[in-house]
Structure formats: C-alpha cells, structure tokens
Amino acid sequence: MRAIEFDSYGGPEVLKLQDISPPSPADGEILIDVHAVSVNPIDWKIRSGRMAGGSPLASAMITGRDGAGVVAGAGTGADSSLVGRRVAFLAPRGKGTWADQVVMPQDNFAVVPDGVSLSDAAAVPLAGTSAWVPLVDIAQVGHGARVLIHAGAGGVGSLGIQIAKARGAHVIATCSGRNVDFVKSLGADEVIAYDRTPFDQAVRDVDVVFDTMGGEVHDRSYQVLKRGGLMVCLMAEPFKDRSAEFGVKVEQAPVLPRRDILDALMKMLADGSMRVPIEAVLPISEFRKAHELSQTGRTRGKVVLQLRKPDGSLAA
Template sequence: MRVITQQALGGPEVLTVVDAPEPRALPTEVLVRVKAIGLNPIEALLRSGEFPPLLGRPPFVLGWDISGVVEEGALTYRFRPGDEVFGMPLFPRAAGAYAEVVAAPALHLVRKPASLSHVEASALPVVGLTAWQGLVDLGGVGEGDRVLIHAGGGGVGHVAVQIAKAFGAYVIATASKNKREFVEGFGADEVIDYTAVDFAEAVRDIDVVLDTIGGDTVERSLGVLRPGGHLVTAVSEGDAELIARYEAAGMRFSGIAVDPDPVGLRGLVDLVERGELRVHVQETFPFERVADAHRLLDAGHLQGKVVLTV
C-alpha cells in the first residue's frame, strides 16, 4: 500500500508518498480501505515541529480522520467486511491515517450514513467531536442558551454553530466579513465581524463560549459571560492563571482535548440524518498532492475542511 510519511520536520515538501506493508488488525480492530482523509491544522503544526511532538520524532505518518470500507476484522462483532465506516481512531496517539489502509479500533468508528459521501464523512470526526464534546458534554448547551462561538467559519466553528442550533441555543459567531454569509448559512443568529467590531463590547449575557483561538480571545471572553457562565477552550486548557481568573470571577473554565468517542460520533450521525448538520469541504486533493493540501492548511483562514481523496 501507499502511505505519506516524512523523514524530517519542515514545510509541506517533507511529505512523501512511499510504499509500505499493510498493517495487521489486532484483536478488536478492523482494517479499513481508506477512501478519504480529513486534514486538520494540528497536522500541519506537527509536520513543521511547531506543536509538541505527539508522534515523537520523524519518521512518522500523520492523520486521524478517515472514511472508508472495512476489509476485515479481528475478534470484533461491530463491523463486517464491506461496511462503510468513518471515525477518528486513536487520537492523539499515532493512527497513521495518511495511508491507503488503516488498522483502527472498531470502537473508534461508526457506520457512515448514506447521506454523507466519504469525502464529507472524513471531514467530520475531529471538528465534529471537538464541537460536540465542548458544547454538549462539557457545555451542556440546551434550549434558550446564548452561545458564542469564536471562528465560526472554521472547521470546528461551522459545525459548532449547527450543533448549538440543533440543541435550541441562540448562536452568536465571530468571523471575518467575507465569511458572514457562509456562517449565517449554517444558522448563526448573529455574526460579528471581529476585524471591525470588538466582540467583548458587542456581546453580553453569554451562557457558553466555545473557543478555538486562545490567547487574548480567551481572556476577553470572560467579560461576555453571564454570572456562572462557562468558557470551553480547545487551545488554552492548561493556562493555570486563566483558570484562576475565571474561577475568581465565578465563572466555569473547561479545556477540551478531543478524544475518540463513538457516542459523540453517533450523535453527529443522528444530526446528519435529521438534516441538522452538514460539513463543508473547501477543497479536495488527490493523495499524491498532499503537499499542496498542506500549503492550504499553512495559509490558514479556511472555510470548513480540506480533504485528501484516495
């Protein structure tokens, strides 16, 4: 089979397609013939060495988001050969998803709904579970809550807007002016152009803030929460000083490090099948053009997701 590996840290050019032996499924695992691979900004940071080395030093194979077809299983009742599945196996441990065949714990996958293509399904797990775990599991978002979602036009953000709306929230999102219509199209009740308006001055009485930006954005979000409000962040979870500030103000502060979650995946599938959730793929690239796909990741300001097709 073919895999995409790298021998050194660096720019997109370090990513190389090579031949490798197919993996073997351990007990309770399945082999998945991959049809599409969702790319995430964290993979560009790992490739370049700008993020703590979750995968150790090169050589390694990046990737977690996959959609494909089960080829075989080992001592698992969950799937049979021919089943179409998707998921985010093993995150944050190495899953080797930039490959034509992936061995994955069956528990980390769910059946792909017919209404999702493999491209769309591969784009959903990391961003969808981040949003689900942040808003539903941690945030407890429900009917009538006021929710602020930072970077509403990004991968996590555009999915989070839809999840919050599905649970009955009033949703405010921050986004640049050129993404306003994009974010409104996913159901946001208000969109704040962060390049022209200070959200900290424009928003009040928020029940839950979902942050994927960090830094000053997290600090200034304190002032928009109602008493007892909840900040959930995917990027500043270890900042002890921030946590202390929020707690001293009577607010809740939670960090989220997304993990494989079949319950959350099935929740996402349910929303998809009810027509309340869709994932936007900005661009697809063939497997061999992974370097071009990573250049798009490096450029930032994506609308939705980038996907490799296999």
C-alpha cells in the same frame, strides 16, 4: 501501500508519499480501505514541530487523524459482519490516517448511513468530536442558552454552530468579514466580523463561550461571559486562567475517539441537521497543498483528500 509521512519537522515540504507495508488488524480491530481523509489544524501543528516542545522526531510519522472508507477485514474478536460496510473513523493520538489502509479499534469508528458521501463523512470525525465534547458533554447547551462560538467559519466552529443550533441554543459566532454570509447560512443567529468590530464590544452576558483559539481571544472572552458562565476551550494557543477574577468557570475539553459521538454525528448528517462545509476536495497527489491550505487559517470548513475512486480502486 501508500502513506503520507514525515521524518523531520518543518514545512509542508517534509511530507513525502512513501510505500510502506500494509497493516494487519489485531484483536478487536478492523482493517479499512481508506477512501477519503481530512486535514485538521493539529496535522500541520504536529508536522511543524510546534507541539514537540523542542524534542526531535523519534521516527517517521503518518500525518492525519480521521477519514472514511470501507471495511476490508476484521481481526479476532471484531465484528466480521462489518466487512464491506462504509465507516468514518477517528484515530487514537499518535496514529496517522493518510494511508491506503488503516486499522482501527471498534470504538473509533461509526457506520456511515446511506445517502452520506464518504467525502462528507471523512470531514467530520475530529472536527465534529472537537465541537461535540465542549458543547454537549461539558457545557450541555440547550434551549435558550446564549453561546458564543469563535472561528465560526472553520472546521470545528462551522460544525459547532450546527450542533448548538440543533440543541436549541441562541448562537453568536465570530468570523472575518468575508465569511459573515457563510456563517449565517450555517444557522448562527448573530455574526460578529472580528476585523470590523471587536467581539468584546459587541456582545455581553453569554452563558457559554466556546474558545477554539486561546491566547488573546481567550483573554478577551472573559468580558462577554455573565457571572457563573462557562468558557470551554480546545488546546490551541496557551492562555491564562482568569476564571476566579471574573466569577466564571473554565474547562478544557478532552478530545478522544468515542463511538457514541461518531454515531451521533453521522445521524445528524443523515437527517440533514448538519451539513459539512468543504472548501476543497483534492487528489492524494496534492497532500502538501492540503496542509498549506489548512495552515493559512482561512479555509471555510474542511479540506478533504481523495485516496480512492468510487469503485474502490486507488486514485492517482
């Protein structure tokens, strides 16, 4: 089968379309014919060696963390009635998804509801989980909470806005000036164009900051939190914890595959309380371009790669 691999760190040019042996489902796993996958910032950060701490790559890796497809088989102990069902999946860390087939444990996927496309479903698992854990599990945002979401036009931020709004929060989002109207269309109550107005001069006394950036954005965000507020962070740029100085809390969100979250995200897609902003749907042959688009940091929402045609045959 085909897989997108890299055997050394570097730019998108290290990615290669390889022919490898197909996987077999182990006990409790299902085998999935992959129809679509998405690109996430963590993909190019791993590929570039940015996450390696200077250590060389030990062996070839398949890129990608999530996707969607059709169940083709079930291992011992897995639910064989799932064969033929459409599913969206989030791989465990260290397991790539940009391949014609993958195997997944049963907690790492959710059934895709009727009426939801596999392209939309493929775009949601990692970005949606990365928004759900900070906003729902940790911050428990609810009616009337004032929430500041950074990078509101990105894959995680665009879904985070909709998750927080669905729970009744007052959402303030940052983005570039060119994306203001786009972010408003996602439901943000207030939008701050960071390239026109410093966000820390435009907002105060928020209950929750969702920091998708780290670094200097994290540092400046302390000033907009009310005392006793919460900054919940993803693993992005390094930051210094100044919570004691400002009388707030800081928590870093663990983003791991959970079926209950994937089920909730698929339900939101089905009932219309969430839509997936997709910048581009590319053929599998444009795998390097997919990484390049993500690495610019300027995409609106997600980039999706198509591996199969609607009839299940392999796409070129």
